[in-house]
Amino acid sequence: GDSVTQMEGPVTLSEEAFLTINCTYTATGYPSLFWYVQYPGEGLQLLLKATKADDKGSNKGFEATYRKETTSFHLEKGSVQVSDSAVYFCALSRSNYQLIWGAGTKLIIKP
């Protein structure tokens, strides 16, 4: 069945470092892909999405490109801030609109 695999955390970086959180997926058809973020004490927020191959989603300095050939949707940011500390979830949307989730990656940014 459909599935999403994320790199395990926690990922600890210094402020202004480059961030990559890997996400790969297995799916039939052409799912939409998402990154959600959960800041401490808050709910899930949509960070960015891509709906077809080669689309790039971007928001708040984060980017991810839908790579069908490698079935990947890696999250990147050029310079992270302490305020980016959160749990990041990669997910795909099935045609029946269920979201299939990765396990989440906790990101810790140290000043």
Place this chain on the structure above:
Amino acid sequence: EAGVTQFPSHSVIEKGQTVTLRCDPISGHDNLYWYRRVMGKEIKFLLHFVKESKQDESGMPNNRFLAERTGGTYSTLKVQPAELEDSGVYFCASSPSGYTDTQYFGPGTRLTVL
């Protein structure tokens, strides 16, 4: 515009008791979803309402879970009787009619069964 709200934010109950979680979707959103994250595991889909009808309840774990959405507005998720393995965070999400690609999530209800 108010977001998705959930109540309570945290519930602690004993095994065998009943708990009811409530979700108020964004006004006008016909689609409502329930998900849960059991500790250390992935977030899992539970069910999907379109207005008051259950469109997909394939993720409901067993018959101890009952979801309702009377009148197509708020939804409740009842667990009766609760078991230890039901502990986790229960998320509700909503999306507008005809466009379900992006779901808007509430803050979640953390359920602890002792």
